[in-house]
Amino acid sequence: MFAPTAQPAILVLGGTGKVGSRIVRQLLSSPSHSDYTILVASRNGSSDSSNLQQQHNNGARVQHVPFDWHNPDTWRNPFSLSTTTSTTTPAGISAIYLIAPPSLDADVLMTKFIDFARERGGVRRFVLQSASSIEAGGPAMGKVHAYLEGLGREGEVEWAVLKPTWFQQNFVDQPVHLKAIKEESAIYSATGEGKIPWVSADDIAAVAVQALTNPSPPNTDYMVLGPELLSYGEIAEILTEVLGRRIVHVDLSAAELEKRHQSFGMPEDYAKMISAMDLSIRAGAENRTSDVVLRVTGERPRKFRDLAESVNEVWEPSGRV
Numbered sequence: 403m404f405a406p407t408a409q410p411a412i413l414v415l416g417g418t419g420k421v422g423s424r425i426v427r428q429l430l431s432s433p434s435h436s437d438y439t440i441l442v443a444s445r446n447g448s449s450d451s452s453n454l455q456q457q458h459n460n461g462a463r464v465q466h467v468p469f470d471w472h473n474p475d476t477w478r479n480p481f482s483l484s485t486t487t488s489t490t491t492p493a494g495i496s497a498i499y500l501i502a503p504p505s506l507d508a509d510v511l512m513t514k515f516i517d518f519a520r521e522r523g524g525v526r527r528f529v530l531q532s533a534s535s536i537e538a539g540g541p542a543m544g545k546v547h548a549y550l551e552g553l554g555r556e557g558e559v560e561w562a563v564l565k566p567t568w569f570q571q572n573f574v575d576q577p578v579h580l581k582a583i584k585e586e587s588a589i590y591s592a593t594g595e596g597k598i599p600w601v602s603a604d605d606i607a608a609v610a611v612q613a614l615t616n617p618s619p620p621n622t623d624y625m626v627l628g629p630e631l632l633s634y635g636e637i638a639e640i641l642t643e644v645l646g647r648r649i650v651h652v653d654l655s656a657a658e659l660e661k662r663h664q665s666f667g668m669p670e671d672y673a674k675m676i677s678a679m680d681l682s683i684r685a686g687a688e689n690r691t692s693d694v695v696l697r698v699t700g701e702r703p704r705k706f707r708d709l710a711e712s713v714n715e716v717w718e719p720s721g722r723v
């Protein structure tokens with residue numbers, strides 16, 4: 403399927419999403435990563451990779467790989483790269499970034515895929531995107547976290563788990579927020595006055611790039627948080643100032659929020675889980691900051707206001723969702 407390569411490859415699952423696409427762009431634009439082939443895996447988006455290759459020309463190569471967590475026949479696609487017969491010896495996939503699909507059985511699929519990648523591709527390093535609220539051994543990605551930690555203890559893998567809090571880019575990229583800001587000048591949550599250390603997807607990606615490429619294996623988890631604690635009401639105030647029109651926060655019950663998520667196509671059980679997370683935020687569960695972004699990347703984490711000012715036109719009422 404793919405041309406043979408002697409370059410080590412990094413496989414980014416969910417490589418077209420908020421964090422995955424930024425990992426790909428950061429790897430492509432950094433001269434120190436020019437010896438990598440970057441495999442961008444997702445169900446859709448093959449043309450994006452050709453565009454990226456044209457925009458960045460630092461020597462690194464990028465290829466899209468069709469991959470669907472729910473179709474195990476596609477799991478072998480990234481490894482076709484290493485089975486191509488050639489006079490060059492393919493270096494194979496050195497590390498994989500794992501982003502879960504939005505389903506509650508994600509852990510079953512992901513642990514099976516980790517084993518598949520180790521057996522089929524000899525992959526050693528796995529970097530998992532989990533979430534700040536999920537402990538090792540907890541639901542969904544928490545089980546994958548515990549699995550990697552266990553394999554790491556046995557010396558079977560090198561690993562890292564990123565535990566980001568809620569992304570600043572949700573207001574830009576998630577239809578559930580984007581549509582409400584554009585059409586109703588509103589943002590909805592069930593968080594009350596609860597605060598969140600909103601983190602930039604650029605900063606999560608920067609931590610991920612370090613974890614994927616650092617010669618020393620991280621073998622740890624990182625609580626990836628932004629620089630300031632803001633409630634949804636305070637996010638609405640910043641948007642009001644940046645956009646020059648009043649944006650309000652509408653505080654819903656968890657049941658109302660669940661229905662709202664479902665109306666945007668989210669599966670019922672997943673919508674229930676996401677809405678329940680808002681109640682934890684309301685109770686103060688996200689009320690914390692960390693120095694992880696500065697410590698791992700050497701850069702201060704970005705503020706929500708800077709993102710809002712840089713992309714303000716996406717929220718113009720006249721634009722299209």
Ligand SMILES: NC(=O)c1ccc[n+]([C@@H]2O[C@H](COP(=O)([O-])OP(=O)(O)OC[C@H]3O[C@@H](n4cnc5c(N)ncnc54)[C@H](OP(=O)(O)O)[C@@H]3O)[C@@H](O)[C@H]2O)c1
Pocket residue numbers: 415416417418419420421422443444445446447469470471472501502503504531532533534566567568569572
């Ligand atoms: N958003 C947040 O605030 C936040 C905070 C903490 C943790 N997280 C976690 O981060 C993860 C990703 O969330 P996100 O908001 O970043 O998502 P996102 O930006 O929508 O990205 C999801 C990516 O996964 C791919 N994908 C979706 N379903 C897939 C499937 N069945 N098979 C293969 N690829 C699939 C998508 O591409 P295709 O659709 O083309 O396949 C896309 O590249 C989730 O596990 C979430 O719990 C999110």
